[in-house]
Amino acid sequence: xxxxxxxxxxxxxxxxxxxxxxxxxxxxxxxxxxxxxxxxxxxxxxxxxxxxxxxxxxxxxxxxxxxxxxxxxxxxxxxxxxxxxxxxxxxxxxxxxxxxxxxxxxxxxxxxxxxxxxxxxxxxxxxxxxxxxxxxxxxxxxxxxxxxxxxxxxxxxxxxxxxxxxxxxxxxxxxxxxxxxxxxxxxxxxxxxxxxxxxxxxxxxxxxxxxxxxxxxxxxxxxxxxxxxxxxxxxxxxxxxxxxxxxxxxxxxxxxxxxxxxxxxxxxxxxxxxxxxxxxxxxxxxxxxxxxxxxxxxxxxxxxxxxxxxxxxxxxxxxxxxxxxxxxxxxxxxxxxxxxxxxxxxxxxxxxxxxxxxxxxxxxxxxxxxxxxxxxx
Numbered sequence: 457x458x459x460x461x462x463x464x465x466x467x468x469x470x471x472x473x474x475x476x477x478x479x480x481x482x483x484x485x486x487x488x489x490x491x492x493x494x495x496x497x498x499x500x501x502x503x504x505x506x507x508x509x510x511x512x513x514x515x516x517x518x519x520x521x522x523x524x525x526x527x528x529x530x531x532x533x534x535x536x537x538x539x540x541x542x543x544x545x546x547x548x549x550x551x552x553x554x555x556x557x558x559x560x561x562x563x564x565x566x567x568x569x570x571x572x573x574x575x576x577x578x579x580x581x582x583x584x585x586x587x588x589x590x591x592x593x594x595x596x597x598x599x600x601x602x603x604x605x606x607x608x609x610x611x612x613x614x615x616x617x618x619x620x621x622x623x624x625x626x627x628x629x630x631x632x633x634x635x636x637x638x639x640x641x642x643x644x645x646x647x648x649x650x651x652x653x654x655x656x657x658x659x660x661x662x663x664x665x666x667x668x669x670x671x672x673x674x675x676x677x678x679x680x681x682x683x684x685x686x687x688x689x690x691x692x693x694x695x696x697x698x699x700x701x702x703x704x705x706x707x708x709x710x711x712x713x714x715x716x717x718x719x720x721x722x723x724x725x726x727x728x729x730x731x732x733x734x735x736x737x738x739x740x741x742x743x744x745x746x747x748x749x750x751x752x753x754x755x756x757x758x759x760x761x762x763x764x765x766x767x768x769x770x771x772x773x774x775x776x777x778x779x780x781x782x783x784x785x786x787x788x789x790x791x792x793x794x795x796x797x798x799x800x801x802x803x804x805x806x807x808x809x810x811x812x813x814x815x816x817x818x819x820x821x822x823x824x825x826x827x828x829x830x831x832x833x
Contacts, residue, residue, distance in 0.1 A: 484529040487580025498576040532583035560591035604710045610676040617669040696816040699764035704757040721807040725800035762798040773818035
């Protein structure tokens, strides 16, 4: 390490400044707890001794100045708002960067002495002993992150519109008025004739905002359709599955980014948090809810697609037959399990279609069973 001013922790626990020069050829391990304004870092030598504990401003100039003049080191950060640009900058400077999965690093959150300084030290020690303890993740490229932001923006507009629609419906009920059932696209136009005169000053501006949000959402839909068709042609094949449209297929492709990162298609369901959790100990192995790991928006879209597949408008296919067979067990929980199971199998199917040159056959399994029965007969 080049000569630099550092702060080291003494035996009494106090932090005192010191000067540290290059320490042989040993490789340093650094943990950084990223904050919105300031980030805390901890530097360890190869034996795990703390060489430095300090903080710096969370901006590119401060990071470039701090880490641009030192020998390549192993640096551990936690996935978050600032981690994409920090990861890219540190790699550009020649460092090995490990982006920890926050859902996996429970030791940091469960620490009864939790603080930014301790979190930075924990990250550094995990990275020094075994990087797999951090369950490192890989950030997607900047271009795909920008395309994914379009989908996120549309989702934010839809959530805002839903909240405003619910506000209007709830506001008029105390006046003895109930709005007719309508789609969110036509809600503003149909509700305008039913608003009581006393509430018009309060709700008419809200209806105009809802109409404007609807127009913005339609613009996003057109842009997403164009983006999926022109820049991500693989989504065309995925959309052959009934219930999967441009938004779901494009979100799937941008979230997974590289289909070859999964050794088996079955791992995609677990990656998106659609598999049940497990807490087995001795003879106890309770049945738990799904883990809800991975991308929340993609998981929601897959569940919505599964609802369409199992609903009255879903066409006959292997997925629908599979889900209806599970739901036929009768209980309310069986129907919920069927919905999640179909969403999980849909994720596996989309990944398989993405990799396979074979076109989608909605009744492939059913036709295979029928053919085997004929052969046995």
